[in-house]
Amino acid sequence: MFSKILIANRGEIALRILRACRELGIKTVAVHSTADEDAMHVRLADEAVCIGPAASRDSYLNVAAILAAATITGAEAIHPGYGFLSENADFAETVEAHGLTFIGPTADHIRMMGDKITAKTTMEALGVPLVPGSDGELKSLEEARAVAEKVGYPVLIKATAGGGGRGMKVAQSASELEEAWSVARTEARTAFGNDAVYLEKYLDKPRHIELQILADNHGNVVHFGERDCSLQRRHQKLLEEAGSPVLSAEQRDAIGRTATDALAKMGYRNAGTLEFLYQDGQFCFIEMNTRLQVEHPVTEMVCDVDLVREQIRIAAGEELGYTQPDISFSGHAIECRINAEDPDTFAPCPGTVAVYHPPGGLGVRVDSALYTGYRVPPYYDSMIAKVIVHAPTRAQAIARMHRALDEFVVEGIKTVIPLHRRILADPEFQKGEYTIHWLEQFTSRPH
Template sequence: MFKKILIANRGEIALRVIRACREMGIASVAVHSTADSDAMHVRMADESVCIGPNASAESYLSIQRIIAACEITGAEAVHPGYGFLSENAAFSQTLADHDIAFIGPTAETIRIMGDKITAKDTMKALGVPCVPGSDGGVPDYETAKKVAQEIGYPIIIKATAGGGGRGMKVATSDEDLEVAFRTARSEGKSNFGNDEVYIEKYLQRPRHIEIQVFGDGKGRAVHLGERDCSLQRRHQKVFEEAPGPCITQEERDRIGKTCADAVAAINYIGAGTIEFLYEDGEFFFIEMNTRLQVEHPVTEAIYGVDLVREQIRVAAGEEMEFRQEDLKINGAAIEVRINAERLPNFAPCPGKITQYHAPGGLGVRMDSALYDGYSIPPYYDSLIGKLIVHGRNRPEALARLKRALGELIVDGVDTTVPLFDQLLNDPDVQSGDYSIHWLEKWLKKTYG
């Protein structure tokens, strides 16, 4: 087992890893920018190293500086958290070249799954159902037009290297295809340095369902059911739950086994998530995230496992602690992402926290790096906390979430808490009847 792990991240996910390390008797190293000198993850870690100025490119995204921090502190392994370098194949490979363990999959696996076309081809070959679309990249408008007419409108054009909703455009006819095609390519080039795009059928009312998988890197893998992440704004998740309110046990077993078999076949190591669009009982592969997800706590709640602990164990060469037959769902869990943003425009709202009080009680978990007097820097993501609740069933989880939101105090900055207060009163949210387009329409209707 590792004696010392460096966490190449910040905020609540860095705290999450530090806590797992502490329970396992492993020393932790925090890295931070100058803007994060007073951050909670720096205070809680056993050691800390400043790796650069405020800009992420010169600190949290600097592979060389993180490697140097490992060498200075003697860290044997790096946990990347999510975001930043967590899905960077070059980072994983560079660590390996320096005999430092990457707590995650191999660089080759990250490369394959990081390219959406290669990932889709790989999954299709492994028997994972995919959305009808182009066979690989679409080089020009004429080819795009031909593909669109073959699969039928509406279609969605996606940048091969895209993510976070960038490089994605919908076309409903030949008339608007050309503009959508050129815009998607332009966004792909400007945001990701790659203008290659591909085309898929655009589903009318799908849900976003993702399957949590876990592999030992030796050909054995399991699934830990699904999470429903359909409530999204601009392709960014805001409300996640497990199990999915629309998924039957038969569907869960079927798609879960398909996913577990697929990642076992490629000797996947650690935690990963296979994301799908789900409509009319059918699953369609979108992408695979080769890292821990922001919403992993809802899976931990209903299965009673510690995914971070398990990531560390298998990265150190130990056997997985659970088998598929050990994994049974217990109740329902929901997570909401608390952002420092001003409604209704969701404008980032950094500033000083004048008072912070986390909710508590049975079935309530608050993952946050906030504290009284902390100043949220303006340089990073606006996520400041995740409120997770667990109940015996979905109605109890919803009631617990409403109660916990009422206890949460974050003074000094605007947050998205009022959004969830309103959402929990909506009949569609109460019944779980929504698609990935629901929240955008609700926001337009509610805020104009």
């Protein structure tokens, strides 16, 4: 086991990793920008190193500074969290080349799954079902037209690189295809420096279902069930559930077997999440995230597992120590992402937290690095907390989340807590009757 780990991230996820290290008896090194010198993870870490100014490119994306910090502090491994460098294959490769352990998958697997076309062709060859579409990158508008006619409109033009909804455009008919093609490529070139795109059939009422897996270096692969991440705005998740209101245990087992068999054949290691669109009883693979997910706590709550601890154990060469029949699922969990945003306009609202009082009680967990007096900086993602609840049934979990959000006090900045309250009170949500398009429609309604 490692004696010291550098945490190459910030905010709640840095604090989450720090806590797992503490429980394993591992010392921690926090890296931070000048904007985060008073951050909670910096205060609580055994050591802290400033790696640059506020801008991410000069600090949290500064590979040389992070490696230097690891060297001078004697860290043996680096945990990247999520975002920033977590899915950067070159970073993972460089970390290993410097004699350190990257707590995550191999650089080859990060690179393979980071390109959506390569990921899809790889998964298809391993027996994982796909959304109908092009076999790979589209070389011309004419080729796009031919594929669109074959699979039928509407279709979705998607960038092969990146994510977050950038480089994705829907064409409802042939007359809209040229504009969708042009805009998607332009967005992809601007955001990712790569204008390669492909085409998929656009599903009109899908759920976004993802499957959490862990794999060790000894050929053992298990899954921890599904998360329903269908509540999204502009392809950004806002609320997640485990398990999904629309899946049966038999469906979970079936897609779980398919996924774990595929990853075992790949020789995958550490944590990963396979993402699917689910409609009319069919799963269609869309991408794989080769890292820890923001929404991992709902899985932890229903499976009673510490996924970060397991990541560290796997990276240290330990075996999982359990098999699929040992994994059980208990009750229902919901996570609400709390962003420092206006709940109606979604405009970011950085500023100083005048009062902070998180909820508590049975079955309530809050992952956050906030405290009274903390200044939320304008330079990073607007998520400031995650409220996670667990209860025996989905209805009880909804009631518990209602109660938790009513207790949650964050003054001095605006947050999306009022929006979450509205969602939880909506009859369609309470019945589980929503798709990935539901939240966009919900937020456009008057209230």
